[in-house]
Amino acid sequence: MRTLLSLFLALVFFSSFLAVQAFSGPKNKLSDEKFYRLHFEDVDLYQRVHSDVLVKVNEARQLFAGLQLSDTEAADLLKKIISPADMREQTERVIGNFLQWFRNEVNAPEPDVAVDLRPFKVKALREVPLFVSMKLKTLQTCAPGQDPGVSATSFSIPKCVPQGIPPEQAKAQFLAQLDVELNKSLAGVRDSLDLIGLAVESSSTSRADFVKQLDDARAWNGRASLVFILSIIAILLSAGLILLVNKGSSRRMLMWLGGTAVFSGLVVLIASLVARSQLVSRLHDEIIQHSGRLPGSATLLFSDLTDSAVPDLMNGFVLPSVLLLALGLAIMLGGALWGSGGGKAGKSKRAARE
Numbered sequence: 001m002r003t004l005l006s007l008f009l010a011l012v013f014f015s016s017f018l019a020v021q022a023f024s025g026p027k028n029k030l031s032d033e034k035f036y037r038l039h040f041e042d043v044d045l046y047q048r049v050h051s052d053v054l055v056k057v058n059e060a061r062q063l064f065a066g067l068q069l070s071d072t073e074a075a076d077l078l079k080k081i082i083s084p085a086d087m088r089e090q091t092e093r094v095i096g097n098f099l100q101w102f103r104n105e106v107n108a109p110e111p112d113v114a115v116d117l118r119p120f121k122v123k124a125l126r127e128v129p130l131f132v133s134m135k136l137k138t139l140q141t142c143a144p145g146q147d148p149g150v151s152a153t154s155f156s157i158p159k160c161v162p163q164g165i166p167p168e169q170a171k172a173q174f175l176a177q178l179d180v181e182l183n184k185s186l187a188g189v190r191d192s193l194d195l196i197g198l199a200v201e202s203s204s205t206s207r208a209d210f211v212k213q214l215d216d217a218r219a220w221n222g223r224a225s226l227v228f229i230l231s232i233i234a235i236l237l238s239a240g241l242i243l244l245v246n247k248g249s250s251r252r253m254l255m256w257l258g259g260t261a262v263f264s265g266l267v268v269l270i271a272s273l274v275a276r277s278q279l280v281s282r283l284h285d286e287i288i289q290h291s292g293r294l295p296g297s298a299t300l301l302f303s304d305l306t307d308s309a310v311p312d313l314m315n316g317f318v319l320p321s322v323l324l325l326a327l328g329l330a331i332m333l334g335g336a337l338w339g340s341g342g343g344k345a346g347k348s349k350r351a352a353r354e
Contacts, residue, residue, distance in 0.1 A: 005245050009238045010260040016234035017264045017324065023228040025316020031103055031221070033096050039309040040091070043301065046084035052297035054079050067132065067157050080127045081120055090115050094195065102218050110211045115193040121186045128182055129175055132157060136171045254335025261328025265321045272317035280310050 029035040040046070054075050069077065094113045101111035135157060142148050142160035161170045200207045239257060246253040283306045287299055 002245055006242055006256050009242045009245065010256070010263065013235055013238040013242070013260050014264040014267065016231045016238065018268060019231040020228060020235065021268060021317050021320060023224045023231065025320065026313050027221070027224060027316075029313055029316060031099055033092070033099055035309075035312070036095050037092065039305060039312065040088075042308045043304045045301065045305070046087045046091075048297070048301050049087060050079055050082070050084045053301065054082070067128075077127065077131050080131065081123045086119065086123075102214075102221060104218065104222055110196065110214070113195045115195065116191070117189065117193055118191050121189060121191075124186060125182060129178055132178055133171075133175060136174065139167070139171070141167065251335050251338050254331050254338060258328045258331030258333075258335055261324050261331060263328075265323075265325030265328055268317060269321035269325060272314055272321060276311060276314035276318075279314070280306060283310065 094115060097106075098111045098113050100106045101108060139158065139161050142163055144163070146160055148158040148160050148162045158170075158174065161167045196207065196210065200210050203210065205213075239260075242256050242260060243253045246256050284303060287302045287306070
């Protein structure tokens with residue numbers, strides 16, 4: 001009977017330890033802005049997106065269609081408008097706003113995860129004329145009969161300076177027209193990019209249902225602290241009851257308690273190491289599966305981010321399991337020494353034999 005009860009308490013200990021792991025390390029990391037900042041810096045996210053990914057975005061030309069820029073020129077201009085510092089600021093603001101809402105630090109029906117486009121619009125008003133001005137410096141006067149490529153119904157950079165017009169005057173007129181057209185174009189661009197709206201557009205759910213799913217996850221996160229505390233109490237109670245059930249034999253008490261700790265730590269350690277390997281592999285497969293829609297540099301970046309973040313996340317299971325395993329082995333060693341004559345019971349036995 002005592003053995004069955006000890007096994008039951010060991011199972012309670014193991015289940016409680018597993019719950020503590022699930023509701024502590026990994027959850028706390030995912031709820032902490034520092035986790036994302038650390039791994040974004042580890043893979044040099046913003047600089048790599050700026051240097052490699054933007055250059056590969058073929059759609060960049062569409063942003064400046066009227067200027068008749070090559071893909072490379074459009075990407076270069078986009079890189080002047082969107083700097084690594086800009087990307088860092090917007091990303092950290094969005095992540096910070098979401099996590100504050102998720103941790104119930106902000107009382108709002110939904111998180112503010114909109115990207116502020118106003119700084120980019122301001123930079124576009126400055127950088128586009130400068131970029132175009134440099135291109136205009138290379139224009140030559142049109143040859144006789146050559147079409148400058150300027151249309152009365154559309155706006156584009158001329159191929160050459162029309163004859164009969166001083167080059168500087170023609171360039172000044174064009175830049176003035178560019179300023180008008182650019183302001184008109186940017187006035188039609190929204191001031192923010194709603195990420196929730198984008199997520200809803202790419203899914204089959206409504207905005208209300210999508211936000212409800214987020215809110216349900218937030219409610220679960222709020223209850224996690226209570227589950228964590230109850231699990232800690234269950235661990236302490238089960239450990240105490242294991243000692244109480246096996247009272248009368250110090251060696252048995254220590255061996256049962258140590259064995260329970262070793263079993264719990266070892267099982268969770270092995271499971272977390274296997275899960276870490278499987279999760280990394282699974283995420284790599286997902287990245288490869290969607291690689292056709294991404295530039296190669298973006299695919300490599302996501303893979304590097306996976307290799308950096310997932311092991312760190314799973315260490316929330318690994319490190320406590322190792323510590324519990326080591327503690328359990330130490331307790332079992334103490335029990336073995338106690339039973340072999342290292343404690344009072346052993347000394348009493350030796351004295352009785354003598």
